[in-house]
Amino acid sequence: MSNNIEKLISQKAFNNEHHKGLVSLIFVGNWVTSRHQQFFKKFDITMQQYNILRILRGQHPKAATINLLKERMLDKMSDVSRLVERLRKADLVERKNCELDRRAVDVKITPKGLQLLKTIDEEIAELDSCMKSLSEKEIIQLNKLLDKMLDNY
Structure with a gap:
């Protein structure tokens, strides 16, 4: 069974999909940052x-x-x-x-x-491996979505 944000943080429900998306983005960002910190330590x-x-x-x-x-x-x-x-x-x-x-x-x-x-x-x-569950098409879509979010930056 795959992980989802509700299971990972023991959250019963989110107010809406926007809130779930934001929490997921923060969680994944922290996970990636932690992996990077460990990698560069060596x-x-x-x-x-x-x-x-x-x-x-x-x-x-x-x-x-x-x-x-x-x-x-x-x-x-x-x-x-x-x-x-x-x-x-x-x-x-x-x-x-x-x-x-x-x-x-x-x-x-x-x-x-x-x-x-x-x-x-x-x-x-070794760091790129955190993206291995995504296909090339999904990575392209993710990049487009993140770029779209950055329009508000």
């Missing part, structure tokens, strides 16, 4: 740090400013400066004052950071 980084490294790899060999990182982060509540500092201490990024704007900081991924991402890329399919 690489000694957080999901947010991984997000920064991915952004920097996309910018490579150019640098990115702290503001660019903030704009592109998935978790808009992240303290990007603190995350970058932790990555710098781990020698995964380097930071220096921007030559064009003394108030800005340029951040670049290091070879060690690129290598870590390469290692993670080899195992990242």
Whole structure:
């Protein structure tokens, strides 16, 4: 028998389908986040740090400013400066004052950071497994529905 949200949270009934959908979305979001946290633990980084490294790899060999990182982060509540500092201490990024704007900081991924991402890329399919119960057609539909929800963002 398959799981459903009522069974998973011992809920008898929801007020309506909208409420059930929202609760399900939050539950699934937390489940996926938890899986990601566990996965990245073995690489000694957080999901947010991984997000920064991915952004920097996309910018490579150019640098990115702290503001660019903030704009592109998935978790808009992240303290990007603190995350970058932790990555710098781990020698995964380097930071220096921007030559064009003394108030800005340029951040670049290091070879060690690129290598870590390469290692993670080899195992990242482990995270995708939470989507394995959905067909390609269902994934496309899910993406369309999520995009439609983001129209309210």
